[in-house]
Amino acid sequence: MAETTVDKAASPWRGLPAGIWALGFVSMLMDVSSEMIHALLPVYLTVGLGATALTVGVIEGIAEATAAITKVFSGALSDRIGRRKELAAIGYGLAALTKPVFPLAPSIGWLVTARFIDRVGKGIRGAPRDALVADLAPEGRRGAAFGLRQSLDTVGAFLGPLLAIVLMWAFANDFQSVFWVAVIPAFMALGLILFAVKEPARTAGLRKVRNPLSRAELRMLGGMYWAVVAVATVFTLARFSEAFLILRAEEVGLSLMLVPLVLVGMNAVYALSAWPAGVLSDRMSRPTMLMAGLGLLIAADLVLALAPGFVGLGLGIALWGLHMGVTQGLLSALVAEAVPAELRGTAYGMFNLITGGALLLASVIAGGLWQGFGSEATFLAGAAFAVIAALGLIPLRHKLA
Numbered sequence: 001m002a003e004t005t006v007d008k009a010a011s012p013w014r015g016l017p018a019g020i021w022a023l024g025f026v027s028m029l030m031d032v033s034s035e036m037i038h039a040l041l042p043v044y045l046t047v048g049l050g051a052t053a054l055t056v057g058v059i060e061g062i063a064e065a066t067a068a069i070t071k072v073f074s075g076a077l078s079d080r081i082g083r084r085k086e087l088a089a090i091g092y093g094l095a096a097l098t099k100p101v102f103p104l105a106p107s108i109g110w111l112v113t114a115r116f117i118d119r120v121g122k123g124i125r126g127a128p129r130d131a132l133v134a135d136l137a138p139e140g141r142r143g144a145a146f147g148l149r150q151s152l153d154t155v156g157a158f159l160g161p162l163l164a165i166v167l168m169w170a171f172a173n174d175f176q177s178v179f180w181v182a183v184i185p186a187f188m189a190l191g192l193i194l195f196a197v198k199e200p201a202r203t204a205g206l207r208k209v210r211n212p213l214s215r216a217e218l219r220m221l222g223g224m225y226w227a228v229v230a231v232a233t234v235f236t237l238a239r240f241s242e243a244f245l246i247l248r249a250e251e252v253g254l255s256l257m258l259v260p261l262v263l264v265g266m267n268a269v270y271a272l273s274a275w276p277a278g279v280l281s282d283r284m285s286r287p288t289m290l291m292a293g294l295g296l297l298i299a300a301d302l303v304l305a306l307a308p309g310f311v312g313l314g315l316g317i318a319l320w321g322l323h324m325g326v327t328q329g330l331l332s333a334l335v336a337e338a339v340p341a342e343l344r345g346t347a348y349g350m351f352n353l354i355t356g357g358a359l360l361l362a363s364v365i366a367g368g369l370w371q372g373f374g375s376e377a378t379f380l381a382g383a384a385f386a387v388i389a390a391l392g393l394i395p396l397r398h399k400l401a
Contacts, residue, residue, distance in 0.1 A: 019136045020145050022196040023129060024152030029189035030092060031153050034118070035160025036182040037102050039263045040168070041115075042243040043256060044175050045108065054367040059112055062360065066116055069356065070123025075131065075349025076212035079342060084132035085199045091125025092193050096186035103179035127348035134336035134344050135200050140282060142336050146329035147278015154271035154325075156185075161263040168257045212346040221347055225338035229354055231290065232331050234392050236358035238297055238385035240366040240378075242266065245317060248304060248375050252313050265314065266321040273325025281330045287393065293327035294390045298383045305379035316379075 045055065074091065078084045098121065101114035130146075137145035164178055171177040211217060242263065249262045281289055296319050304316035332348075339347040362385070369377045 016138070016141065016145055016148060017136050019197055019200070020133055020149060021152075022192065023133060023136075024149040026092065026189045026193045026197065027129075027149060027153035028156035028159075029185045029192065030095060031156025032160045032163065033099060033182045033184075033186035033189070034095070035157045035263060035267070036164045036167075037099075037160075037179055038243075039161035039164045039246070039259070040175055040178060041102075041111070042246045043250060043259055045111065046247070046250075052367075052371060054364075054371045055108070058364055058367065059115060062112075062116070066119045066123060069353055070120050071127040071352040071356075072213070072346075072349035074124045075127025075345035075347070075352075078128040078131055078345035079209045079212040082208075082342075083199055084128040084135065084345065085193070085197055087128040088125045088132060088197075089190070089193050091121045091123070091128075092186075092190050093121070094124060095121030096183075096190045099183045099186045100180075102182070103176040123352075126352060127345050130332055130335075130348045131344040132197075132199070133332075135341070137336070142333040143278040143281035143329065144275070145278070146332040146336075147275040147281070150274040150278070150325075150329040150332075151271050154267045154274060158264055158267035158271055161261070161267070165257060165261065165264070173256060209342050209346075212343060217343065217346065218350070220343060221339050221350070225335065225347060228331065228334045228338055229351055231389070231393055232351065232355050233358045234385070234389040235290075235294065235297075235327070235331075236355045237362045238294075238301075238382050238389055239323075239359075240362040240382060241359070242320075243363075244366050244370065244375075244378060245304075245320065247370070248316075248379075249313060251375055252310060254310075254313075262313075262317055266317045266324075269318050269321030270324045273322055274329050277326045278329040278333070281333060286330055286334060289326060289330055291390060291393060293323045293330075294386050294393070296323035296326060298386045298390075301379045301383035301386065305376045305383070 045059070046052070074087050078087050095118050098114060098117040101110070101117065105111045105114055133145055133149055134142060160182075163181070167178040167181055168174075209217060245262050245266065246259055249259055250256075254261070277289070300316050300319035300323060303312055303319060306312070307315065331351075335347050335351050336344060362382075365381065366378045369381055
């Protein structure tokens with residue numbers, strides 16, 4: 001894929017191609033749709049359909065692990081054919097087409113199926129889209145590029161729950177009506193990627209990849225890449241599904257109509273911090289930023305476990321969003337810079353497969369601890385995993401510098 005160089009003295013806030021902005025808005029619209037549903041789904045499952053916290057953890061873990069597994073094959077295929085946009089568009093299209101299943105689902109089984117299919121769409125689009133961002137990003141601006149896309153994506157994750165709150169009020173707590181409205185932005189996202197995103201020209205000198213998942217090609221990813229994967233995996237064990245933030249809010253006493261405020265607040269902080277953090281990561285030590293992100297996650301878990309009432313809930317949610325803003329775009333930029341350009345799709349696919357498996361394990365553990373010992377045990381365990389991740393980062397810092 002094309003590599004673009006830029007003047008390093010230029011403002012880090014300028015110089016990002018229109019395609020990166022367009023991909024950001026595609027992500028934003030799809031997240032508006034998905035988060036309108038996701039903000040209500042844990043409560044709908046537990047209150048409306050009688051599911052347990054452990055069931056919520058299993059459903060969320062399986063959903064995200066499904067997306068991660070699919071990313072491996074779509075990322076590798078994008079490397080094999082040398083194109084990203086078509087696969088990303090297929091993924092967004094599948095997610096849009098399955099959104100109507102949510103308001104129509106009569107049972108937990110149907111909702112699990114709907115969540116599963118939706119995540120397959122996410123899996124198909126994820127690695128090719130991230131590789132496309134890396135291909136489009138000017139040299140030296142990848143942190144800013146991923147930070148911008150992450151910020152716009154998270155604006156959607158902020159607007160989705162906010163709309164869910166308004167619509168739950170307007171529809172008198174009718175979950176299905178809110179789910180129907182969520183169908184609209186999903187199809188808007190599909191139209192935008194089809195008509196506003198252009199594939200960059202493939203650089204003539206890039207090597208042709210015939211079997212990206214072969215042992216020889218995976219060795220080409222290199223030691224720095226696997227160090228990034230190792231750090232991110234332990235990091236993910238400390239960061240279970242945000243569904244447990246919603247359950248914590250319900251436990252504290254937040255009303256059903258206001259429960260989506262949890263994701264509104266978290267994603268507002270996430271959206272505001274991701275782009276500045278991405279720009280900063282192009283200018284300073286990335287291992288230091290990762291360590292700071294882990295510190296923020298530890299603080300978030302401790303506050304959510306030990307601080308009482310709505311004040312503790314609000315502070316914990318804000319710290320959780322800030323740690324996401326500091327770390328998520330940074331990890332994506334590290335992957336892009338660690339591997340050959342022709343293997344970026346495979347690299348993102350493997351990265352998401354491994355971290356998705358960690359998220360499945362983390363969510364199941366979190367659900368089991370919650371059900372057996374209460375919410376305090378869940379968040380204290382998350383803090384413990386974050387401490388382990390920080391200790392594991394220390395010997396790897398020289399590889400990531």
